Amino acid sequence: MAETLVRFEGVRKTYGGTAAAVVGLDLDIARGELLTLLGPSGSGKTTTLMMLAGFEMPSAGRILLEGRDIAHTAPHRRGIGVVFQSYALFPHMTVAENVAFPLSVRSIGRGERDERTRKALAMVRLDGFADRRPAQLSGGQQQRVALARALVFEPPIVLLDEPLGALDKALREEMQLEIRHLHQRLGVTMMYVTHDQAEALTLSDRIAVFEGGRIRQCADPKRLYDRPADAFVAGFVGENNLLPGIVATREGDDCTVRLACGPVVSAQAVDCGGVGERCLVAIRPERIAVAGVDAADLGERAMPATLQEAIFLGDHVRLRLGLGDGGEVLAKRPTGIGTLPEPGGPASIAWPEGAAFAFRDAAKQG
Incomplete structure (x- = not known):
């Protein structure tokens, strides 16, 4: 197993009399991995990063680095690189001076x-951009400067707090791949x-999904997508x-469920x-097959539905289908396959x- 670089042990963070922002956090980060903290606003992910950076103090527990x-x-004594969404570049300095700043404060010689x-x-x-000022750069270039500044003093770990949030979609996707490739090339932790699921899936070795100050699941992207641990993770990561339904039978890891719309279906009992x-x-929408009137096309598991809407999205068609109870499902069908x-x-x-x-269904229990 890879060596543990960072360890959170029973970490808790509260603000005054409010509910805890982070509750009983236990998390290991391996040396050389890219771990993403993913979750909705207020879930505790940024608070966790800020505690590691030293900008927030834990109310309880330990944070171990090496x-x-x-x-x-103190933050400046931790030797951790940090990249913020706002870039936080010094506008009066050149690009080279911004990048060199962490070395200057560490009294590294000029050469x-x-x-x-x-x-x-x-x-x-x-x-070739060393003599420019931040105002002369695009958003993506400024983000690269901030990343270079965080890496230049060779910290044991670099923390990135929603660094691409201010960029447009195309540039954000380009920078995602650039950060991923940079991580792979340098092996830096x-x-x-x-809060962007696609970004997390693109970048990460592992993803920790936060909700309510707790980690709901921590796994590699494929396992997280294919084997969500609970309904929250299933609903938050991807579509x-x-x-809704009621468990009809259960035997080990398999069960049957009578759906609210009537049919009984088999499922893996997580x-x-x-x-x-x-x-x-x-x-998942991409796992749903859709046929016309002839249900036999799909075998004995087919259930009736009504096509309510079909939206063309280039490489696939997004389908909204109504079920018997007034509910609906989404399906994705590759463009040009079959007739709808x-x-x-x-x-x-x-x-x-x-x-x-x-x-x-936690919301319905009790």
Whole structure:
């Protein structure tokens, strides 16, 4: 196993009399990995990053960096690189001076400082920009400068707090790949905070999904997407249909669920409770097959539906289908495959065995 670089042990953060922002956090970050903290606003992910950076103090617990408790160490003594969404560049300094600043405060000699600054700028593809001011750069270029500044003094870990949030979609996607490739090339440890699921899936070795100050699941992107641990993760990471129902039978890791719209379907019993309990059946839109009137096309698992809307999105068509109880499901079908019924017309849907997961419907319990 990779060596643990950072460890959170029972970390808690409260603000006055309000509910805890972070509750009982236990988390290890391996040396050389890119770990993303993903979650909605107020879930505790940024507070976690700020505690590691030293800008927030934990109310309880320990934060270890290379085995050393740093919970009460001043930020500038932790030797951690930080990249903010706002870039936080000095407008009166040149690009080179901004990048060299962490070396200057560490009293690195002029010759070594210039050489490391040159290498850092080349690393982020900003050769030739050394004498420009931040105001003369695009948003993406400024973000590269901020990244070079965080890396130039070779910190043990770099923290990135929603660094691409101010960029447009195309530039954000380009920078995601650039950060990923930079991480792979340098092997530097990174903790990355975002609320963008696609960004997390693109960048990460592992993703920790936060909700209510707790980690709901921490896993590699594929496992997180294919095997969500609960209904919150299933609904937050990527698109998922969450169909309400009641557990009809359960045997080990398999169960059947009577959906609110009538049909009984099989699912993998991740966290669905016992027979008679309310649950949610999760099925990804891309796993749902759609046929016309002839339900036999999809086999015995097919259930009736009504095509309500079809939206062309280039490489796929997004379908909204109504079910018998007034509910609906979303499906994605590759462009140019098969013939769809007209909106308002009857259809049928099905999904492969093992593609659905059943979770406890926490909102309906009790």
